[in-house]
Amino acid sequence: MIGRLNHVAIAVPDLQAASDQYRTALGANVGKPQDEPAHGVTVVFIELPNTKIELLYPLGEDSPISGFLEKNPSGGIHHVCYEVDDIIAARDHLQSEGARVLGNGEPKIGAHGKPVLFLHPKDFNGCLVELEEV
Numbered sequence: 785m786i787g788r789l790n791h792v793a794i795a796v797p798d799l800q801a802a803s804d805q806y807r808t809a810l811g812a813n814v815g816k817p818q819d820e821p822a823h824g825v826t827v828v829f830i831e832l833p834n835t836k837i838e839l840l841y842p843l844g845e846d847s848p849i850s851g852f853l854e855k856n857p858s859g860g861i862h863h864v865c866y867e868v869d870d871i872i873a874a875r876d877h878l879q880s881e882g883a884r885v886l887g888n889g890e891p892k893i894g895a896h897g898k899p900v901l902f903l904h905p906k907d908f909n910g911c912l913v914e915l916e917e918v
């Protein structure tokens with residue numbers, strides 16, 4: 785069911801500093817910041833030959849990543865995103881397997897303009913999993 789690794793997300797305490805570091809120290813192709821108010825984050829995508837890195841910074845008062853950054857003030861890997869062909873079929877299958885889908889269970893449009901869902905980290909070995917329909 786899951787396909788390619790679409791991105792690995794890193795929550796960062798300073799989006800500009802992290803972007804500069806990837807651009808200069810790591811010589812990466814770093815995109816521009818993108819506000820995603822529906823998700824409570826500002827994101828910067830870094831294109832790699834085989835996947836993407838998504839830098840995340842809280843946007844707004846009740847960002848879902850604020851708690852994570854309070855617990856991890858230097859930042860850290862926040863989630864992985866796998867691609868799926870059919871996000872509703874994937875959701876229904878995962879729920880039938882007992883996995884918890886976060887939010888109201890309905891996909892939201894993510895940073896790539898595609899439907900995304902999140903699965904509770906406690907159900908996947910402490911790893912927050914995002915699914916993106918491509």
Ligand SMILES: CC[C@H](C(=O)O)C(=O)SCCNC(=O)CCNC(=O)[C@H](O)C(C)(C)COP(=O)(O)OP(=O)(O)OC[C@H]1O[C@@H](n2cnc3c(N)ncnc32)[C@H](O)[C@@H]1OP(=O)(O)O
Nearest residue numbers: 820823825848851852862886894895896902905910911912
């Ligand atoms: C623009 C969209 C973009 C895209 O790719 O298209 C995005 O990726 S948007 C990314 C931001 N949005 C989300 O992350 C939505 C899903 N996340 C959530 O709903 C919350 O972050 C949640 C519920 C996973 C955690 O929220 P919170 O930290 O406030 O809750 P708790 O403190 O109760 O945490 C419960 C439990 O989970 C552990 N935890 C929290 N975050 C993570 C994480 N990223 N990875 C692993 N574990 C995590 C937390 O430490 C708690 O564990 P415990 O042992 O009970 O202390």
Ligand SMILES: [Co+2]
Nearest residue numbers: 793838865914
């Ligand atoms: Co993501």
